[in-house]
Amino acid sequence: MKLSCVVAVAVLVLVLCSQGQSQYANGPDKCCFKFYSKPIPPRAITKYKSTHHSCTTKAVILVTRRGKELCAKPEVKQIQDIMEKLDNLFGTPAPTSSP
Numbered sequence: 001m002k003l004s005c006v007v008a009v010a011v012l013v014l015v016l017c018s019q020g021q022s023q024y025a026n027g028p029d030k031c032c033f034k035f036y037s038k039p040i041p042p043r044a045i046t047k048y049k050s051t052h053h054s055c056t057t058k059a060v061i062l063v064t065r066r067g068k069e070l071c072a073k074p075e076v077k078q079i080q081d082i083m084e085k086l087d088n089l090f091g092t093p094a095p096t097s098s099p
Contacts, residue, residue, distance in 0.1 A: 031055035032061065032071030036062075045062045048086060049063075059071050059073065
């Protein structure tokens with residue numbers, strides 16, 4: 001009797017764990033919690049993307065020429081200028097990471 005209870009509990013735990021992990025399969029790749037605060041030379045940025053809508057804080061991820069990703073606040077004037085410049089260069093904004 002005890003063995004069957006242990007097995008039942010183990011199966012239940014496995015099922016709950018697998019559901020919890022699959023819940024975020026279509027969720028965000030990356031969310032921002034800290035933001036880059038230094039001035040950014042616009043020529044150093046090659047592209048940007050918005051964070052997923054399920055992230056707790058709305059942010060933009062700027063990608064430098066060296067491939068480094070910087071989190072920035074989209075309401076900052078300098079960041080808006082960089083995004084506008086890239087949009088004018090490449091036509092449309094980079095797609096967000098959400099489906």
